[in-house]
Amino acid sequence: MSDTQIFDRVAIIGIGLIGSSVALALRANGLAGHVACHDADADVRARADALDIVDSMHADIAGAVDGADLVVVATPVGACGAVAEAMGAHLKPGAIVTDVGSVKGSVITAMTPHIPEGVHLVPGHPVAGTEHSGPESGFADLFQNRFSILTPPPGANADAVATLSRLWQGMGSDVEVMDAEHHDRVLAITSHLPHLIAYTIVGTAADLETELEAQPRDDEVVTTREVIKYSAGGFRDFTRIAASDPVMWRDVFLLNKDAVLEMVGRFTEDMTALQSAIHDDDGDALFELFSRTRDIRRGVIEARQAGRFQYTENGKQSDDDGEEGDA
């Protein structure tokens, strides 16, 4: 056993982007003696096997969690309840069960009834990812310098929370503990609403071509080809997050419904106000808002949450995500 090892045996349920990144991060940092894995999809199991990123692959969930000290559920959040039900009876007494979902309240509600006494449920959420999916997309550094949030239910085992915190820190994350309801509100504005907006505008743009096809005047038709061609003007920033996994995001919106709908409501109100300002030629209102939002960006950069990329092509380096694109 290495100095860094925290768990003898870890089971990962679901080996997509996050599951495979956890597997790689555990290995890279020597945090687990053995990493077992189950995925419900035989094709995904075969692909993950070919990548050699886990120590054992199991077609049955019972085989994967058997003897595991930690089980990491990395499926879309809508599947967490069924996973807990399927594995509940096979969990080792004293084991920790966690997940990586973007919604926490409904995950706790769905999983708790199936977790046997003596097993510690400590839900979690690493705020990290890419728009790519599947076991091929994972990488060991995904969680480096990102926040991982733990949302232990009231009365959760303090040792289990501390051990899981050490694990995420071992994978490079800063760990924060908060209650599930608060997590779901924070993520509704910082992640869920941005994704919903991105999906919407990309859909709006795609529809322009078809909707206007019947129009008599050619110059009114904006084609998808044109939208793509001139996307450097700002649109492409939205296409990236609108390429994220459809099942994962369907589940997030349905399972964090209240907080998401509240944030959508606030956003729509603000959008309507700006619409009126444009309509009424109220340049001062526009200028005031546009000046205020710059400060937030400054905060993002100072908090070093703006990405960790270097602009390499023209030798100009950037301290933020460095993308060019406005126009």
Add this chain to the structure above:
Amino acid sequence: MSDTQIFDRVAIIGIGLIGSSVALALRANGLAGHVACHDADADVRARADALDIVDSMHADIAGAVDGADLVVVATPVGACGAVAEAMGAHLKPGAIVTDVGSVKGSVITAMTPHIPEGVHLVPGHPVAGTEHSGPESGFADLFQNRFSILTPPPGANADAVATLSRLWQGMGSDVEVMDAEHHDRVLAITSHLPHLIAYTIVGTAADLETELEAQPRDDEVVTTREVIKYSAGGFRDFTRIAASDPVMWRDVFLLNKDAVLEMVGRFTEDMTALQSAIHDDDGDALFELFSRTRDIRRGVIEARQAGRFQYTENGKQSDDDGEEGDA
């Protein structure tokens, strides 16, 4: 005169991000014999002078355009009319006047009356930029592999259009010619609406803290600090473009009002439909849209409009803008 030189004397009016990048690109590619410059702001003139990016700096616009074969107006679009009025009488017969604004129809309307006969107005728009402003932000490669759109009014001088096309190509751009009205519709969806949305959501997030301050329950308050902290979940993609120049963008929205309001209307309708789908637990509708939008992203990547950055910190390279961030 070098082999590459296209104009003896170019005047740049307004030396912000785009003006300074044009100056640097002209010099780097040997496209102009002399680059003269005027900026209405004495402080900006002094800063640009200190950077040594133009050959002569003029406090008066007449001095800058005197004898110029090409004048590039690189001010916020709202100032184009006044600039044309101020310089009109001093323009050299046969000179070309262009601009770099994100709106074309209203720029043509504002400038045309002040352009003397024998001077060729060929408005343009390089679809490139960053969220940074001022002469310090410019770089010679800004237009490399980006589209520059020219919108010559009906009856424009064909030689002038061809010469200006060669100039943009000399700075690394692909040139497209289209009519101003079509440009304004295309940019309304690919650039103006994305910016408006980004400004809106960043404002919505900033307001959450203040609006909820009076709430009795602490866990309902989402602070700006938290929004920034967990911005890697998607939000930070919006903060970048919401940091763009407030004056430039105020002018864009006011001067492309009709097309912007049309696109806002379409977007709001689509957003309302998604809101209803979430409200009604219609997972199929969400899944269908989320799958469709992935194809657009694929198009953006294939068109190589997704940015030109390499993920350097963990050695993982990316063929697109490579940002991580979803959660």
